[in-house]
Amino acid sequence: MTDLTGKVALVTGAARGQGAAEAILFAERGAKVMVCDVLDDEGKKLAAEIGDAAAYIRLDVTKEQDWEAAVAATVKKFGKLNVLINNAGIITVPKVMAETSTADYQKVINVNQLGVFLGMRSVAGAMKDAGGGSIINISSIDGLVGMYGAAAYVASKFAVRGMTKVAALEMGRDNIRVNSIHPGGVATKILDDTGLTQDEAGEVFKSVPLGRIGQPREMATLAAYLASDDSSYSTGAEFIADGGMTAGFALEL
Numbered sequence: 001m002t003d004l005t006g007k008v009a010l011v012t013g014a015a016r017g018q019g020a021a022e023a024i025l026f027a028e029r030g031a032k033v034m035v036c037d038v039l040d041d042e043g044k045k046l047a048a049e050i051g052d053a054a055a056y057i058r059l060d061v062t063k064e065q066d067w068e069a070a071v072a073a074t075v076k077k078f079g080k081l082n083v084l085i086n087n088a089g090i091i092t093v094p095k096v097m098a099e100t101s102t103a104d105y106q107k108v109i110n111v112n113q114l115g116v117f118l119g120m121r122s123v124a125g126a127m128k129d130a131g132g133g134s135i136i137n138i139s140s141i142d143g144l145v146g147m148y149g150a151a152a153y154v155a156s157k158f159a160v161r162g163m164t165k166v167a168a169l170e171m172g173r174d175n176i177r178v179n180s181i182h183p184g185g186v187a188t189k190i191l192d193d194t195g196l197t198q199d200e201a202g203e204v205f206k207s208v209p210l211g212r213i214g215q216p217r218e219m220a221t222l223a224a225y226l227a228s229d230d231s232s233y234s235t236g237a238e239f240i241a242d243g244g245m246t247a248g249f250a251l252e253l
């Protein structure tokens, strides 16, 4: 089992979904966790449920001041910061490019792309002070292939994949590893914003090779591996957890 003893993790978008699953699993495996989100009630409730190993702070990933405060609060509370999961993300209702407004495009880029940039930049000093660390950027299979009606989301997730590699190049000498996770369909509330009900999403993802949608805990176990010393020689790499969705075409000829 992955051991996260001695790790102090800041997880964005951790009030629910994959971020919450990561916060819970990381604490179970011995880490201290700063739960961060803009959903204050849910975030505080989750941190209280986890107990002494967790605390909550409001962090809007698009705001530089929030990042400064969250990093400082994490170091003050838990003594250091050596894991960051840039997990917060949004999607908007699918629309073809011709019908996508500039405001909608920029909203997605701000959270999914600028938020990840600010996160990596904000933790670099604290991680260096800690002797190194692991940054895990949650991209998507939409950072590997296109998705109809999701120009901004796809652009942001490709950007996360690219930035991950730049950060890996720049931070390697400080013993900071930077990797991206590329989930396929995962049963969380973000799917509501695509216009699909959870039941409909469950049906859609029956077509992937593993025949089902993914669960948040299945992304958390991958993130735990990347946060742990078990992945000590991986940096700048892409880790896909998509039930085989991007493996190819399942045409029986």
Ligand SMILES: NC(=O)c1ccc[n+]([C@@H]2O[C@H](COP(=O)([O-])OP(=O)(O)OC[C@H]3O[C@@H](n4cnc5c(N)ncnc54)[C@H](O)[C@@H]3O)[C@@H](O)[C@H]2O)c1
Residues within 6 Å of the ligand: 012, 013, 014, 015, 016, 017, 018, 019, 036, 037, 038, 039, 059, 060, 061, 062, 086, 087, 088, 089, 090, 111, 138, 139, 140, 141, 182, 183, 184, 185, 186, 187, 188, 189, 190, 191
């Ligand atoms: N669920 C999927 O099918 C799927 C697939 C691929 C990638 N992803 C990615 O996984 C990540 C987690 O999403 P999820 O599936 O758990 O969905 P989710 O909607 O349950 O969780 C996203 C979290 O991000 C938070 N958030 C949104 N804007 C924020 C901001 N400005 N600052 C801080 N927090 C903010 C939300 O409040 C929410 O708690 C996202 O980056 C998403 O793009 C999801």
